[in-house]
Amino acid sequence: MLLLALSDAHIPERAIDLPTKFKKLLSVPKKISQVVLLGNCTKSYSFLQFINQVSSNVVIVRGEFDTGTIATTKNAKEELPINTVIKQGDFRIGCCNGYTVVPKNDPLSLLTFARQLDVDIVLWGGTHNVEAYTLEGKFFINPGSCTGAFTTDWPLQEPEKDVEKVQTGDIPKQSEETPDGGNGKPESQEGDPQPSAEDTKSNSTVTEKVPGADTTTEASKVEEAKPGLSSADPGTGEKDKDQESDGDDSDDDDFDETDLNGGCIPSFCLLDIQGSTCTLFIYTCVDGEVKVDKVVYKKE
Structure with a gap:
């Protein structure tokens, strides 16, 4: 099954919308089984409507800038949990937003969180930086910001170069x-x-x-990988036809949407879970092109 992880959309305060190429990739009916929104994604009705079209099974956790409740119908509201646990395959997956982890984004604190919930995989957001690593046999995934919205946190320190x-x-x-x-x-x-x-x-x-005059970001060095999300079969390596055409793209693809959404790198994660194996596909939009990285995690 396919699990889509999105975080920190910040629409409409900090971003306009998902990148056009992201929306094309995700507009695949009946392919994605479940969507997890890891905070700061509830203030745009059009965004939530699009997510419900991607999958009817949507799990939402509360982010630092969410209101705490979300309208499910005209007269009913649902309170957003700070964290939750979902089960897929042989995995227990813990979901939260990064503002509940102290110190924020600290690996040992995340490991403590994983042990408290007794989960194998942790999905968290709040940092706007995509990450994936294993620690003590557990898998930690941060999908970054799906819109590339700017962050108010201190910037990451880069090595000084003369x-x-x-x-x-x-x-x-x-x-x-x-x-x-x-x-x-x-x-x-x-x-x-x-x-x-x-x-x-x-x-x-x-x-x-x-010293300190180099402004090259790490995300601009993301390597291209083989697998891709297509209308034929997500995660099988087939490219979308719109990406292969040279001159058929609409005018929306002719400009860099990263600048409109605040200058960060838009990204999301797609988890292909089969039994005790989780294949992670990390999608990033760099210079108007979608690039993919692949990570395989097997439960011990």
Whole structure:
């Protein structure tokens, strides 16, 4: 069965909508068995309507910016749980939003959460960064932000890299060894006039190293993988026909929707669960192109 994990849509406050190519990939009738919304996804009626078209089995947990309740009908409201446990195949899957984990996004705290709920897989959100790793035999998955909405958290620290920068107006230091034997005054040749201090200052340059000027994000380095979600069969590696065409895409695909939604990398996760094996497909939209990574986890 296929389980779709989405988080942190933040529509309409921080994002406009899902990327167009994401909506095309997910518009596959009767393929996705269940959808899990991991917080901050309940303030847009059109978004929830689209999710109900993807699958009628939708599980929602409360995010930091959700109201706490969601209207199921005109006269009825459902209270959103802070966390919940679902069962698929041989797995127990715990779902929560990252704001309930202290310290936030801490692996050991997430491991404690998994042990408290006695689950094999943890789905969590709130960080807007896609992650997938195993710890103590348990599988931890963060689908990131499905719209690429910006986050108010502190940015991740990147390793500092030296970048050359040229500055003018400084006089290079004199070498300690001088040709006159150490009196600090260079020897002059007969007939050659000595340049003035002002001329020396205007013609000199100094090259300095300035750390921290690299702005390359890790998500821009995501490698392409073989499997893809298509109208034929999600997760089988068949590409959508709209992605293979060169000039048939609509005008909506001609611009980078990442900039409209805040500059982060839109992403979501699709879990293909068969018995005790979970195959994870991580979808990211980088520079207008959908890329996929694959991770396989087997229950011990």
